[in-house]
Amino acid sequence: MIICIVGPTGVGKTLLSVMLAKYYNGVVVNADACQIYRELNIGSAKVKEEEKDGVEHLLFDIKDASEEYSVADYQKDLRDILNKYQDRNIILVGGTGLYIKAGLFDYRFSAIRKKDYSKYSNEELYKKCLKRDKNLQIDQNNRRRLENYLNRIDKNTQKPILLYDVKFIGLTTERDNLYEIINKRVDKMFKEGLVQEVDDLLKKYGEVNILKRAIGYKEVIEYLKGKISLEECQELIKKNTRHYAKRQYTWFNNQMPVKWFNTNFNNFEETYNNIINYLKSN
RNA sequence: GGAGCCGUAGCCAAGUGGUAAGGCCCCGGUCUGCAACACCGUCAUCGCCGGUUCAAAUCCGGCCGGCUCCU
Numbered sequence: 525m526i527i528c529i530v531g532p533t534g535v536g537k538t539l540l541s542v543m544l545a546k547y548y549n550g551v552v553v554n555a556d557a558c559q560i561y562r563e564l565n566i567g568s569a570k571v572k573e574e575e576k577d578g579v580e581h582l583l584f585d586i587k588d589a590s591e592e593y594s595v596a597d598y599q600k601d602l603r604d605i606l607n608k609y610q611d612r613n614i615i616l617v618g619g620t621g622l623y624i625k626a627g628l629f630d631y632r633f634s635a636i637r638k639k640d641y642s643k644y645s646n647e648e649l650y651k652k653c654l655k656r657d658k659n660l661q662i663d664q665n666n667r668r669r670l671e672n673y674l675n676r677i678d679k680n681t682q683k684p685i686l687l688y689d690v691k692f693i694g695l696t697t698e699r700d701n702l703y704e705i706i707n708k709r710v711d712k713m714f715k716e717g718l719v720q721e722v723d724d725l726l727k728k729y730g731e732v733n734i735l736k737r738a739i740g741y742k743e744v745i746e747y748l749k750g751k752i753s754l755e756e757c758q759e760l761i762k763k764n765t766r767h768y769a770k771r772q773y774t775w776f777n778n779q780m781p782v783k784w785f786n787t788n789f790n791n792f793e794e795t796y797n798n799i800i801n802y803l804k805s806n
Numbered sequence: 807g808g809a810g811c812c813g814u815a816g817c818c819a820a821g822u823g824g825u826a827a828g829g830c831c832c833c834g835g836u837c838u839g840c841a842a843c844a845c846c847g848u849c850a851u852c853g854c855c856g857g858u859u860c861a862a863a864u865c866c867g868g869c870c871g872g873c874u875c876c877u
Contacts, residue, residue, distance in 0.1 A: 533842090556842085557840090557841065557842065557843090558842060567842095568842080592840085593840095594839045594840070594841090595838070595839055595840095595841075596838085596839050597839085599838095599839095619842075620841065620842075621837090621841075622837075622838080622839095622841045622843090623841075625837095625838085626838065626839090629838095631838050632838075633838065633839060634838090636839065661836060661837070662836080662837080662845080663836075663844095663845050663846050664845095664846095665844095665845060665846075666836090666837095666844055666845040666846080667844080667845090668840075668843075668844045668845080669836095669837075669844065669845070672838080672839065672840095672844095673838090675839085676838075676839080684838080733840065734840090734842095736840095737840065737841090737842070737843060738842055739842045740842080741842090742842090763831085764842080765842080767842095768842050770832095770833085770834090771835095771841090771842090771843095772842090774834080774835060774836085774837095775836095775837080775841090778835080778836085778837095779837080
């Protein structure tokens with residue numbers, strides 16, 4: 525059985541994953557693009573060693589910050605695990621929708637070529653893409669996606685189907701409440717030493733890609749460079765995290781069949797029981 | 807009590823007679839190789855009342871609110 529736990533930051537996914545893993549004697553598998561990396565602990569809100577509670581955790585801490593890693597790599601890594609652990613219950617947790625979808629649905633990452641399109645305007649690129657597919661879903665201004673599309677050799681545009689028997693469990697809470705949780709969580713990260721963590725990573729690896737794009741890291745880098753104040757940095761991280769949470773909802777609501785459960789923060793046992801009951805009866 | 811300035815969306819803000827720029831936030835969405843990415847969409851009739859005018863956020867009068875100065 526595969527149980528996939530999704531939802532925005534701070535709703536209790538980590539706690540639930542360990543509880544379900546214990547109940548089903550399963551293993552927890554990471555589905556978060558940042559928690560793949562070693563040493564990105566505080567800012568990525570990675571499970572702490574003591575929270576793992578003896579449960580086996582896979583696909584956490586498998587890369588150094590200097591290493592590149594993408595969806596295609598994740599798909600391969602996840603499928604290797606699903607293959608190797610066929611007789612175990614898998615608890616897949618994380619907020620990276622694309623990774624989950626690419627791993628569990630029949631996404632095909634074909635050969636890719638690296639062509640330089642920098643001399644083309646957005647409009648020209650868009651027209652090139654339209655020639656291949658009249659119903660293209662990519663916006664004209666989205667250069668990155670347009671270039672990716674052109675670099676792909678095979679254009680598989682079929683609707684991807686789910687390859688495994690998966691129960692998608694979503695944890696959620698009211699928007700206002702979520703934003704409050706996010707704010708508190710960010711403040712806590714700073715108390716736990718986020719600035720130090722980023723500073724150490726920066727000294728060790730330099731301004732590598734993952735640090736330049738991960739929320740909580742890119743903003744602290746700006747602060748360390750003296751471009752923004754500490755307060756501005758904190759506010760920026762909160763805002764970016766809110767935006768991120770909203771994008772996550774959009775993805776999970778529209779890309780996968782998620783059964784949502786409201787987190788009861790005063791009584792998490794109740795949330796857990798609701799979910800166990802649902803899993804038993806489905 | 808007197809004089810002046812100001813009042814445009816949740817916030818910042820342009821527009822001084824021709825039918826409300828822009829940015830941020832919020833909200834909604836797209837999604838097969840950076841996905842904690844990249845990108846898209848929606849969102850006001852201009853403090854209130856009255857007047858002038860074919861036409862007013864823009865001009866005039868009154869009122870309300872805020873700020874500064876004077877007595």
